[in-house]
Amino acid sequence: MNAFILIGATATGKTAVCQAIAEQTGAAILSTDALLVYKGMDIGTAKPARDEQRRVRYLGIDLFTPAENSNAALWRNAIRRQLADAPVAQSLIVTGGTGLYLRALLEPFDAPPPDPESRARWQTVFDTRGLSALQDALRQRLAPDAFAAIPDPKNPRRLLRLLERLDAGETLDPKKSVAPAPVVIGLSMSRELLHQRIAQRVRAMIDNGLLDEVRALRETFSTWSDTARAAIGYAEIADHLDGLLSLDDAIERIIIRTRQLAKRQLTWFQNQLRPVWLDTTPAEPLADLAQRVRAAWQQHGPARLHVDP
């Protein structure tokens, strides 16, 4: 199945542009976002509003409750189920800020799923004997060239995952071929403007009732999953409600974490996807930007998704 893709850092205005185009064309929107999956986490995730969701069909939103853990595998399975249950009749727009989730749609995604037992076992090894114990374990199990090819070899979480995959019987082949990345369109904005916009958006979230949203969610769900609890905005407001952080400090902290997220997103998109960037500013009229995005999609064509059932 084919789709038009628009990526970009948080707060660059992807959602509004895609919403506008979808309303013009009748397209559905598939969100590749790790936190939009949580029901009730609306204001802090900048989720499309109710009436926007009434006008456009969204996939990938409101899949889990904040009590449930989420991950790329669960997300991908949910997307496939949604597409199987109600095939997209019109064209499909894919947009979101989570690069890994987009990759899960574009490339074969068939490594063994997470195994809590194996993960916990290696976590204990790491906690008691440190990073070098994980590296040693991998050195023993991998061919020298495969070991040398491990990316990010000082990152315990990634080494843990590799060991988990080996435990599940996968043979890691460093030469494993991946599908060539399609041309994707990206929305960019000068760093200065982006930082301004992030600060404005965070303050707007507070004004729009983020505290009440977090309060209400905490009443409904007494315990949150690790993935939901770590969400930017929700972690800080929860700390504020618990008296650990003043509101001003919480807001500042949310702004900083959002900036850092945007930075990581830009690095990932730029170096993993080499997108065709369309530079914009908050002052550009939405209709103009929508027109430019549509023109870019026409010029470069749709991308093929690897999610057919």
Added chain:
RNA sequence: GGCGAGGUAGCUCAGUUGGUAGAGCAGCGGACUGAAAAUUCGCGUGUCGUCGGUUCGAUCCCGACCCUUGCCA
């Protein structure tokens, strides 16, 4: 006004027995196939308040001044 404490990186601070300085945070750059709004690697960006004095050499010692802050008036 008097006494005390302090002025060092964007912020909070450490330090230099006198040889122009370094941590955390922020920032910048990188990694990345099931935690990804996660995790992780690298990089110091500086009129050491100002003006004089002593000295081969002052951010450091001395003096004056300016500013901040605490206590007492």
